[in-house]
Amino acid sequence: MKKTKKIVVVSLLISLGLVLHLVESFFPISAVVPGAKLGLANIVSLIAISLFGFPAAFQVVIFRVVLGSLLAGTFMTINFYLSFSGGVLSFLLMYLAYYYFKNYFSLIGLSIIGAVAHNTAQITAAYFIIANIGIFYYLPFLILLALPTGFGVGLVSYFTLKHLPYSLTGSNFND
Amino acid sequence: MKIRDILTFYDKILIVFVILVSLVLLLIPFYYFGTSAEGEELILKVQQGDQIVKTVAVANSYQNPIIFKIEGPIGIHTIEVNQGRVRVLEAPAADPLKICKKTGWISREGPIIVCVPNSLSLWLESTNSDIDGMSW
Numbered sequence: 001m002k003k004t005k006k007i008v009v010v011s012l013l014i015s016l017g018l019v020l021h022l023v024e025s026f027f028p029i030s031a032v033v034p035g036a037k038l039g040l041a042n043i044v045s046l047i048a049i050s051l052f053g054f055p056a057a058f059q060v061v062i063f064r065v066v067l068g069s070l071l072a073g074t075f076m077t078i079n080f081y082l083s084f085s086g087g088v089l090s091f092l093l094m095y096l097a098y099y100y101f102k103n104y105f106s107l108i109g110l111s112i113i114g115a116v117a118h119n120t121a122q123i124t125a126a127y128f129i130i131a132n133i134g135i136f137y138y139l140p141f142l143i144l145l146a147l148p149t150g151f152g153v154g155l156v157s158y159f160t161l162k163h164l165p166y167s168l169t170g171s172n173f174n175d
Numbered sequence: 176m177k178i179r180d181i182l183t184f185y186d187k188i189l190i191v192f193v194i195l196v197s198l199v200l201l202l203i204p205f206y207y208f209g210t211s212a213e214g215e216e217l218i219l220k221v222q223q224g225d226q227i228v229k230t231v232a233v234a235n236s237y238q239n240p241i242i243f244k245i246e247g248p249i250g251i252h253t254i255e256v257n258q259g260r261v262r263v264l265e266a267p268a269a270d271p272l273k274i275c276k277k278t279g280w281i282s283r284e285g286p287i288i289v290c291v292p293n294s295l296s297l298w299l300e301s302t303n304s305d306i307d308g309m310s311w
Contacts, residue, residue, distance in 0.1 A: 034278045034289070072271055077249075078292040079271065101185070109186035116193060126289065131225045132296040134287040140200035147193060158181055 009168060010048070010056050017044040017064040018071065033141040035122065038149050039115050041068075045091055046107055046114070046157035049098050061091045078129060082122050089121035090114040107161075111154030115146035208284045208301075216302040217284070219261050221254070223247055223295050233259050233299065247293030254297065261297060263288055 020040040029036050041064060048057035065087045069080040094114040097105055105113070119142040127135050221229040223245060231241060233256060240257035242264065250267020252275070260280040266273045275290035281299060288297040 028277070030272070030274060031277045031279070034274045074271060082291065104183060104185040105189070106181050106183050106186050108182060109189050112186075112189060112193065126291045129291050130222070130289055130294045130296050132222055132287065132289070132298075134296065134298050135289055136200075137204055137285055137287055140197040143193060143197040143200070147190060151190075155178070155181070 006052070006056065010052070010060060013044045013048050013060050014063045014067065017041045017060065018068055020044065021064065021068050029145070033145055034138060035119075035126075036142055036145050039118065039146075039153055042090070042111060042114055042118075042150075042153045043157050043160065045094065046111055046154070047161060049091075049095055049110075050107070050157075050161055054095060054099075057095065058091065061087050082125050085125040086118040086122040090118035093117040106154070107158045108151055108154030111157065112147060112150035115150035115153070116143055119143055119146050204285045217259065217299045218302060219256060219297060219299055221245055221295070221297050223293075231256055233261070245295060247290070247295050249292050252290060252293065252295060261288070261299065263290070263297070266290065267293070 018041075020043060024038045024040040027038055029038065044064070045057065045061055048060040051057075065080075065084050066075070069075045069077075069083065072079075074080050091114070094110050094117075097110055097113050120139065123135060123139050123142065127133065217233040219229075219231040219233055220227055221231075228245065229243070231243075235241060236256040237258060240255055242253060242255050245252045245254060247267075249269040252263055252267065253265035255262055255264040260282040262280045263275040263278070266276040270290060270292050275288050275295070275297075278286075278288045281288055281297075284299055284301055286298070289295070
């Protein structure tokens with residue numbers, strides 16, 4: 001794929017991630033389990049990992065987190081550190097799982113790994129801030145909720161990749 | 176296209192593994208707190224930073240609701256104790272997610288209300304339990 005085209009696709013993915021990040025705040029599942037969310041922005045991370053591999057996909061995640069916090073006005077506050085830790089750890093685990101166990105896990109498996117890692121990283125980061133171990137009470141609920149949301153996100157990424165045109169991806173996606 | 180064509184064998188193992196781990200984690204609070212006994216006295220503890228700034232006996236809230244304010248780095252929280260339950264009535268505007276407010280009421284040992292940006296946490300403790308909330 002041409003370099004220009006790659007830059008365009010990566011920036012499209014970043015802006016899609018920002019919009020999805022905004023959209024998921026409309027779903028009030030934080031009222032069911034405190035801190036829970038759908039993780040829709042993970043769709044673009046998964047697509048970026050499958051299309052481009054490490055450097056570009058990492059750019060997508062970093063820019064999404066930084067720009068998202070700039071738009072929400074939370075840059076360099078505790079909210080930013082929480083979403084940064086969750087985003088980076090879940091990305092790294094998803095990428096490692098993709099790199100080493102590509103033939104074993106489908107995108108659904110990768111997505112569940114990312115969702116569970118995201119929740120664990122955020123709870124751990126929050127524990128270091130509030131210094132109260134009672135916050136781990138919510139971890140099993142968050143992990144249980146990460147299964148259906150991760151499953152859905154994985155399915156969406158799978159079908160999105162299947163329907164992307166060859167001209168956009170530069171490669172045939174066949175899982 | 177069926178879902179079982181997409182899911183691999185290792186995906187299923189992963190899902191079962193995650194369910195088992197979270198179920199084991201779910202059981203830990205029950206092991207420590209047990210079921211609530213008759214006539215136990217609940218105490219609300221409020222932690223800000225790394226020190227406990229306020230303790231309130233929940234039993235005092237049956238006559239009149241107790242409402243107080245806690246100040247943190249990003250603003251002031253209004254906390255309501257009413258009929259043996261506790262909630263965050265008002266979260267500061269500087270907290271965009273307001274998770275502490277969305278948590279709603281807590282009325283037993285185990286659940287905890289947290290406001291991470293303000294490093295504030297609220298939880299209930301039973302006076303006749305041997306283990307305090309910090310040790311599990």
